[in-house]
Amino acid sequence: MQFWIIQGLNSLSLGGLLFLLSSGFSLIFGLMRLANLTHGAFFMLGTYFAATALRSYDELNIWVTALGVGIAVAAIGGLFERLVLTRLKTNPLGQVLVTLGMSFIISDACLMIWGGDSIPVPTPQNLQAPTRLFGFVFPTYRLVLVALAVAAAIMLYLLLERTRLGAMIRAGVDDGQMARAIGIPVSNLFTIVFCLGAGIAGAGGVLGGPILSAYPGLDADMLPLALIVVIFGGIGSLLGAFIGSFIIGIIYTFGTALFPELAYIILFLPMIVVLAFRPQGLFGRVGA
Amino acid sequence: MKWFAIAVIAASLLLPPFLAGDFYINLGSQILIAAIFALSLNLLVGFGGMTSLGHASYLGVAAYISALLTARYGLAHGAAAIVAISGTVAMAGLFGVIALRATGLGFLMITLALSQVLWGLAYRMSDVTNGDNGIVGLTRPAPFGISLESPAAFYWFVLIIAVIAFMMMAIFVSSAFGSSLKGVRDQPRRMAALGFNPWLIKWLTFVYAGFWGAVAGLLYVYYHKYIHPSLLSTTSSAEALLGVIAGGSGTLGGPAVGAALVLLLKNYASAYIERWNMLLGLVFLFIVLVMPSGIVPGVEQLTSRWRTKNQ
Numbered sequence: 001m002q003f004w005i006i007q008g009l010n011s012l013s014l015g016g017l018l019f020l021l022s023s024g025f026s027l028i029f030g031l032m033r034l035a036n037l038t039h040g041a042f043f044m045l046g047t048y049f050a051a052t053a054l055r056s057y058d059e060l061n062i063w064v065t066a067l068g069v070g071i072a073v074a075a076i077g078g079l080f081e082r083l084v085l086t087r088l089k090t091n092p093l094g095q096v097l098v099t100l101g102m103s104f105i106i107s108d109a110c111l112m113i114w115g116g117d118s119i120p121v122p123t124p125q126n127l128q129a130p131t132r133l134f135g136f137v138f139p140t141y142r143l144v145l146v147a148l149a150v151a152a153a154i155m156l157y158l159l160l161e162r163t164r165l166g167a168m169i170r171a172g173v174d175d176g177q178m179a180r181a182i183g184i185p186v187s188n189l190f191t192i193v194f195c196l197g198a199g200i201a202g203a204g205g206v207l208g209g210p211i212l213s214a215y216p217g218l219d220a221d222m223l224p225l226a227l228i229v230v231i232f233g234g235i236g237s238l239l240g241a242f243i244g245s246f247i248i249g250i251i252y253t254f255g256t257a258l259f260p261e262l263a264y265i266i267l268f269l270p271m272i273v274v275l276a277f278r279p280q281g282l283f284g285r286v287g288a
Numbered sequence: 289m290k291w292f293a294i295a296v297i298a299a300s301l302l303l304p305p306f307l308a309g310d311f312y313i314n315l316g317s318q319i320l321i322a323a324i325f326a327l328s329l330n331l332l333v334g335f336g337g338m339t340s341l342g343h344a345s346y347l348g349v350a351a352y353i354s355a356l357l358t359a360r361y362g363l364a365h366g367a368a369a370i371v372a373i374s375g376t377v378a379m380a381g382l383f384g385v386i387a388l389r390a391t392g393l394g395f396l397m398i399t400l401a402l403s404q405v406l407w408g409l410a411y412r413m414s415d416v417t418n419g420d421n422g423i424v425g426l427t428r429p430a431p432f433g434i435s436l437e438s439p440a441a442f443y444w445f446v447l448i449i450a451v452i453a454f455m456m457m458a459i460f461v462s463s464a465f466g467s468s469l470k471g472v473r474d475q476p477r478r479m480a481a482l483g484f485n486p487w488l489i490k491w492l493t494f495v496y497a498g499f500w501g502a503v504a505g506l507l508y509v510y511y512h513k514y515i516h517p518s519l520l521s522t523t524s525s526a527e528a529l530l531g532v533i534a535g536g537s538g539t540l541g542g543p544a545v546g547a548a549l550v551l552l553l554k555n556y557a558s559a560y561i562e563r564w565n566m567l568l569g570l571v572f573l574f575i576v577l578v579m580p581s582g583i584v585p586g587v588e589q590l591t592s593r594w595r596t597k598n599q
Contacts, residue, residue: 103569105565
C-alpha cells in the first residue's frame with residue numbers, strides 16, 4: 001500500500017511539473033501557432049539557475065528563487081521572441097527551426113558552464129521532514145509542489161477567463177486576424193504570452209530541481225513529455241494541459257516503477273489512443 | 289553546359305579513391321551516407337510538405353537491428369540487412385499511421401515525440417542496447433566475398449548504393465505518383481476532390497522515406513562499426529533537416545549538397561572546438577534568418593541584389 005501511495009504522489013508531483021512546462025507551451029502554440037521547441041531548454045535553464053543560486057546562498061529560499069529565476073527566464077524568452085521570432089512571422093517552419101536551434105545553443109551553453117555532472121538542488125529545510133497523514137508517510141516537498149501546480153493552474157485560469165488581458169489573449173487564439181482588426185495589439189500579446197510561458201517553464205525548472213536535479217539532457221527528457229501532454233490534452237487548451245499532465249505523470253511514474261524498461265513505450269499508448277479517436281486531442285478545439 | 293556539369297559531378301565522385309588519401313576517402317563515404325539520408329528526408333520535407341523532426345528514428349533503428357543481429361545473434365550480414373530494413377519499414381508504416389493523424393506543426397511534434405521515445409529506449413534498455421556504452425566490435429559485410437575493410441572498397445560500395453538511391457528517388461518524384469505527392473502538398477483538398485487519396489499518398493511517401501533512411505542507417509553502422517544512442521537523438525534528425533533546408537528543400541540535388549556542407553562543417557569544426565551543438569544551433573539561426581530558401585538560391589539572391597545595387 002505504501003508503494004502505491006508514494007508512487008501516486010510521485011506521479012502527481014511529476015504531473016504538476018509537467019503542467020508548469022506544458023501550459024506555457026500550449027498557450028504559446030494556441031496564440032502564436034508556434035511549436036516552441038526551446039521550452040524544455042527554458043525549464044532546464046531554470047533548474048541550473050536554481051542549483052547555482054541555492055547552493056551558493058544558504059539563506060535563499062526556493063520560492064523567492066523560483067520567482068526571480070522565472071522573471072530572468074521570461075526576460076530571456078522575451079528577448080528571443082522580440083529579436084528573432086518576430087522577424088519570422090510569415091514563416092512558421094522557420095520559427096520552429098530557430099526554436100530548435102536556440103534549444104541546442106542553450107543546452108550546449110549549460111553543458112559548457114555547469115559541466116557534465118548532475119548537480120543536486122537542495123530541498124528546502126523546513127520541508128525536508130516527511131508528513132504523516134492517515135498513517136502514511138509523504139515527502140512534504142512533493143505535496144507542496146502538487147498544491148503549487150494546482151494554484152498555478154487556478155491563477156492561469158483566472159488570468160485567461162477573468163481579466164482584460166486574458167480576454168484579449170482568448171480573442172487572439174480564436175481569430176488572430178479579427179482580433180487585430182478590432183485593435184487588439186496581437187504582436188504585443190505574442191511577446192507577453194511568450195514571456196509568460198518561458199517564465200512558468202523556468203520557475204517550474206526551479207521547483208522541479210529538488211526532485212530531478214540539474215543534468216545535461218534534462219531538456220531532452222522533459223520536452224517529449226510536454227509534447228505528449230499537449231498532443232494528448234489538445235493543443236492550446238489549458239484544461240487539456242492540466243488533465244493531460246496528470247495523466248501522463250501517472251502513466252510515466254507507474255510505468256517506470258513497474259516496467260522500468262518499457263516506460264517509454266507505455267507513453268505511446270495514451271497518445272495513440274487519443275490520436276486515433278480524437279486527432280485534435282482531448283480538449284483541443286482546433287486541429288494543429 | 290549540362291553535360292559539363294554532369295562530367296564535373298561524375299569526376300568528383302569517381303576520382304577520390306585514386307587521388308585522395310584515406311582520410312578524404314572516408315570523409316567521402318560519410319558524405320555519401322549523409323546525402324542518402326538527407327535525400328530521403330527531403331522526400332517528406334520538400335516534396336510532401338511534411339516536416340519531420342524524427343527522421344533519425346529510421347537511421348538508428350535499422351542500425352541497431354543490424355548491429356544486434358550480427359554481433360549478438362551471429363546472423364549473416366545479408367539476412368540481418370533484410371530484417372533490419374523490413375523491420376524499419378514496418379516501424380515507418382506504424383509511425384506514419386500515428387503521425388499522419390496530424391498535419392503541419394502537429395505532425396512535426398508527433399515525429400519528434402516518437403523519435404525522442406526511441407532515443408530514451410536506446411539509453412535505458414541497456415541490457416539490449418548496451419546503453420550509453422554503445423555496441424562496439426561490429427563488422428562490415430563482404431558482398432560477393434569482396435572485403436569492404438579498406439576505405440576505397442567501402443567508398444565504391446557506398447557510391448554504388450548512393451547512385452541507385454539518387455536515381456530511385458529521382459524517378460519517384462518525377463513519376464506520376466511524385467506529381468500527385470506535390471499536388472497533395474500544395475492543394476490537398478483539390479486533390480481529394482479529384483479522387484486522389486491524400487492520406488495514402490502521404491503515407492506511402494512516409495514509408496518510402498523510411499526505407500531509404502534505413503538504408504542510410506545500415507551504411508552508417510557498416511562505416512563506423514559502432515553504434516551509440518546519440519544516433520537517435522534530435523541532434524541527429526536536426527543535422528539532416530539542416531542539410532535539407534540549407535541545400536534547398538524540394539530540389540533533387542540540393543539536400544545532398546547541404547548534407548555534405550553540414551558534415552564538412554561538423555568535421556572541420558570538431559577539430560577546433562568541442563561545441564558542435566552550439567554551432568549547429570547558430571547555423572540554424574543563420575540559415576533561417578538570412579537564407580531561408582537554402583544556400584544555393586540564397587547566394588543567388590544575395591549576388592543579384594548586390595548587382596542591382598551596383599548598377
